[in-house]
Every structure is written in structure tokens, then in C-alpha cells.
Amino acid sequence: MNKRLNQPGPLLTSIIHTIFILFTVLCILPVLLVISISLSSESDIINNGFRLIPSKISFDAFKVVFSNPMQILNSYLITILVAGLGIIFGLLINSMIAYALSRKDYPYRKQLSFFVIFTMLFNGGLVPWYLVISKLNLPNTIWVLILPYLANAWYIIILRTFFKTIPIAIIESAKIDGSNEFKTFIKIILPLSKPGLATVGLFILLMYWNDWWLAMLYIDQEKLIPLQYLLSRMMSNIEFLSKNMYMAPGTLDLSNFPNETARMAMCILAAGPMLFVFPFFQKYFVRGLTIGSIKG
């Protein structure tokens, strides 16, 4: 086979590169813009509009955001705790059920798969869900931010597909060597599935990190407010007030809300950590670890 035939020509290469460079720039620009706005002064924004490079750097926005540092710090802790517990328990639960579903020698595999997949297509809707959680007395506890998302049909399917690629022979040989099912799962299957776990783990982490919906529904106490909810609450208030200014019978006050630059500063605080976490997962997004683990 002549390798050269499969190599794209220099023209094609440069076109492909250009497309991807443009695409990358499109992805990075908004992030840069947000950073730039957060480092500008409010008067600059009003007078000159948004710029990629602030005309002069000002940390006013961050001062405003940190004027009440305890609240931000507390929300950070809550978010980190929720995301941390969420990723540990989430991976454990999803991978255990996915593993069972991936084993061909499990008798009710089809039925249980159907049961899992069914929830992807149909659900009871918001109100029954709200009722279940309320009746379990979960609202206003840290658990209400974690438990509802623990088992996720989509992630279970991803993991199941991944576990299916692990040859049954490995499991059998472990059995012959005297390992019980649970030990096999923990000691052999999980280490072999690092890439799959990392992928799903990142999804779970992002899901918990970015979630404000649960907090909106179930949390009334300030001390349990996660970071994203703090942000979303601020934004939705501003949006609401500007939309309904002329509907309300009395005055609605916008002056209590941070301005554009402070909002962007909040965005950076909320999204920043995830940008740094991503590279740690990246090295696992490589497949083919099982190759060569069996001889013959």
C-alpha cells in the first residue's frame, strides 16, 4: 500500500488547517472577550463598547464581586464538595450498573437495559420528580444537590459499551485465579477502563459543576447555595427586571445589581476552575489499552 496516496496534498492540508484555526479562534474569542470585559472599568464599557483588549486594566469588577467574600467562598466550597462527591459516587454507581449490563452471563440483562433506556425517553415530568424528592425530606440538605443526578442512563450506556470491549476471557481467568466478582470489578475491570471512566467522569464533573437547577428547586438556605446558582440568580434577576420594568405596578430597582463587568468577573470565577481541570483528563482520552493484555 502506497502511503502517499492517503496523504492529503499540501493545498488540502492548508485548507483543513485554516478551517480548524478559524474554528479554534471562534471558540477562544468569547472567552477572551469575557476576560477583557471583567478587567475593564464600567465607564469604558459604556463609552467604547466591548473590546478584546481593555483600554486600561481595572480590577474594580473583581473588587465588587469580592466585596462579600464569605458568600463567594462558601458557594465555592459547596460547589467543590458537591462536584467531588458527585464524581466519586456517580462513577461508582454508573459503572457498577453498566458492568452488570455488559456481562453476557447476566440473565435479566435485556430487561434491565430496557428499564434504564426507558428513562432516557420517558420521565414522570417535573412535578412527580419534585414530589419524590420533597417526600424524602431531601430539600435543604447537601444531598439534594448530589443524589438526583447520580444514576444517568446516558452515562450508563457509554460505560456499558466500554466494558463490552473488555474480553470475557480476562474475567474468566480472574475467576480461575480465585478472585470474586467484586474484586474482579475493582481490581481488573476498573483499571482497564480508565479512558471510559475519565470521559464519563469529566461529564459528571461538568454536570455537577454547572448545575443550578437543583439548587433553584430545593435550596432556600443561603449557606447551601452553590456557585453557579449564585450567578444564575443574579443574571435571571437582571433579565427579569429589565423585561418587566414597565409591567410592574410600582418601581423595580436595578441599582442593587452588579453591572456588566462584575457579571463577567463572576463568570470567570465560575468557569475558570473547569478550564484547568480539563487537561488532567485529556491524557486518558486515548483508547486501546486492552490490546495485548491477553495472549493467544
Next chain:
Amino acid sequence: MKRIKGILSILLIVILVFGFAGCSKDNNSDSGADTSKGASTDEGNKELEHVNLTWYYPGSYPFKDQELVFAEANKIIKEKINATVEFKALPWGEYEDKMRVVMGADEDYDIAFTSNWFNNYHSNVAMGAYLPLNDLLPKYAPTLYKSVPEKFWEATKVDGQIYGLVNYQISARTAALNMKKENVEKLGIAKDTVFDSIDDLEPYLEKAKGIFPPDMIPILSEWRMSLQEAVGQEWIAGASIPGAIYLNDKNAKVFNQFKSEEFKKHVERNKIWVEKGYLGGDALFSAKDTGTFVNQGKVIFSVGGTWKPGVDEEETARRGYEFWVKPLSDAYVTTGGIIATMHAINSNSKNPERAMMLMELMNTDVELYNIIAYGIEGTHYNKLEDGTVEVIPDAGYNPGTLWLHASTFNAHIMKGMPLDVWEQTKKINLEAQASPLLGFSFNPESVSAEMAQCESVVNEFIKSFDFGVGDVDSLYEKFVEKLDKAGAQTITDEIQRQIDEWMGK
């Protein structure tokens, strides 16, 4: 066989898991007022057993000191009616979503804020979320019942039943022109300058061109921003939906306001004003929310909101610079103005009569109302010598929504407001011209699809007309055509049908 067994076992799991969560709602057999309980309320409060009440309402919450304020309020409530209230003061942006879930899940609450523009009163009543109050109201809240004019209660009725307690205040609406004193003094406008209509502004706008920098926006006059009183119309189904009557038309003939002479004039005027350089055109056109410009003090004149006695002082206190609001029309009382701020009682409330007593207390106890409205004296506001109050900025509690909690006639008067502001307000309410449709409310169910379509058409075009951007004349033709296609006629016909039915009562 084996397969059936498997399916059965799965089914069993499903039933076990979800069976518990299912319909645990007990059908409220004793809906309506349970008058056998608490009938002895007239004899002293010793008789009342202690209850917990939950009260949902929106605002710019959370505030740093809100728990302190609520505890203070609860002291009074406990002493007066032996109840403890859990104040669920939610942020604006969330209140509606949260209420939808709370109502859907039949969660235990007693009182909630409701209105025609937020947490919609009529659709919630239609869902059966609220308790009919005809019997409870005179019995447990006699003062509240008497203090509000009969025609106001009429406006809240659905099929003859009152479901909402009016927060009595300025309900008469008057189109308003807003301006910053500092700006307009340069143009020779004084506090007592009177404007009859927007057209009177023309000479001042001409003058402003030479005085203000080009980035100042001379005038903001958006059609939907409460111009309805300015043009003497009432928009029945909402600002973006075709269907209006003239406020002085006793027969209440419905027409499409976007085809009316007044709207054409609005379009024409903005076109001419752009040519003359009075409008801030493009900057406004691309802005998502023009209110920000007003708050930043970049607008000389803006039309919007409603004029009321003492509004200058209220706005000045709120903004921190001297601000004038001038009436642009007569005062009108419409159903919409009355049901814009109410509280309703949950149809599943365990203690509806006690909830009613709480509302009575909120509307009669000056001290309690002002704690909720302003906070704690000395911490969040100061009382001045003449009895008026001044809010302390950034003190940790300032909802700034006097109109939301209860009758504002118990509110401490803000610094600088005329001392008889509430008397003036009551007078305006009583003297204002009542709309021929007072008490009528439109049920949009059968035309909701057309309404949504019309709304999106209006949203698409209205900015061009408000700011005179683009080829206005051809746009207008296109706009009317699209509205007709979207079913404007169907909506106006339906409104007319319902009005005729209502009038024939």
C-alpha cells in the same frame, strides 16, 4: 415463561419504586373555608392556637439582614394572631418557576403573591390553585374588605368569586414622562412645566441638540411602554397582542391597536424625529434593554411607567439624583391596574382563615407593614423629624417594593414626599375615569396560538417603529400584513365576543 418472569420482576421493581411517590395527594374533601374551626376568633387571641404559615413573594432577595427583619416581624405576628410566618422571599428571576412547581406538587403553603403580569392570576385560578374568598374575606379581614372600593373587588372576580386580595394603592394609571432634573433644567423646563402630549416635547428636543453631546439619547418613547393611557386606549390581552378599546368608548368596540390612527401617528412621528435628529436610532435599536440607558442617565426624556402623587421623591430617593416624572394623560382605572398586585390563598391551605387574618394584620398594622417594607428602624432606615423616612443605602435590607406587600397606605412616607400623599392617591383612585371594561378579564385559551404568533411578529417589527430605523413605510405595510396572517382578526373577534357576553350579563 422465563421472559415473562423477568418482565414481571422488573415491573414489580418499578411499582415498588414509584408506587410510593405516586398520588399521595388526598383529595381535598373539605375544600373551601372550614368555618367550623376558629369561629371563636372574635373573642381575644388567647383562644387562637399557634399555627405556622408560609408566605411566598418575589423581590430583589436575598438581603443580608432579611432573617433579622423576618424575626422582628414574627414577634408582632405572634403577639397579635399567635402565628409564626415562614417568609419565602424569592428572587424575581425564580419566583414564577418555583411557584409553578410548588403549586403543581401541592406543596404546603398559605399565601402567594399573584398578578396579571407575574405568576399569572387568571391561569392559576383556572387551575384551581387558589381558594375562593367571598366568605372568608368579610369575616376574617373586615377592615381590608371595607378599605378597598367595591369596584376594585369586582375587578378581581372570576365567575363571581374573589380569589385575590388587592394590595390597595395607586391603581389608577397615568402615562408618564421621566426626566433627570439636571438635564432638563438646561432646556428651561421647571418642576411645574406641564406637557399635554409627547408632541409638546419638540421644541425642547430641538434645543437639546445644541447642548448635549451626541451620545446622549434625546428621547425614548416605546409604544409598549405604557403608552396605552397616553393614546387613550386599553390593551386587553397585553401590550404585544392585537385587541384594544378606547377608554372613553362605552360600547367597548374592539379594534387592532396596531392599525389605529394613534399607532400610525407614533410611527410617523418617530420617522420625522429621526430625520430631525431627535432619536438615538441605532444605539437603541441594537440594545437588548433600553432601561439600562435610563438608569445610566444617558436619556433626556423617557416615556414609561405610571405617574402618581409623590413619584418624584420616590424616584429621587431610589436613584440618588433628582428625578422628575410628569403626567402625560388623564388617570384611568382598568382591571389590569387593579390586579397588578395581589395576594392569593392556597386552595389547600391548612389554615385559610389564619392566612386571611395575617393579610388583615399586614393591611392594618402600620408597624408590621413597615418592618417588611423598609426593615428595622435605625438599622435600615431613619425616621426624620416630620415623620418621613429615609432609607439607609447598603444597610442590608431594602426591597424597595412598597406596592407588593400590602396596602401602601400604611407605609411611612418617604423623605420629601407630600405628607398627604396617600390621601391624594386615594382621591385619584376614586376620581379616575373607570374603563368600560372594569371587572372584565379576557380568557386567552382559545386563541393562544394566534397570540403567540402575533407577539413574535410585533417583537420583530416594533423596534423599527419605536426608533424609526429602516424604511418605515414599507415596513409598516409588511407588519400589518404579517399580523393579519398571524391571526390578529381572530383574536380581536374573540375578545369582542367575550366582551359582548360579559356586557350582556
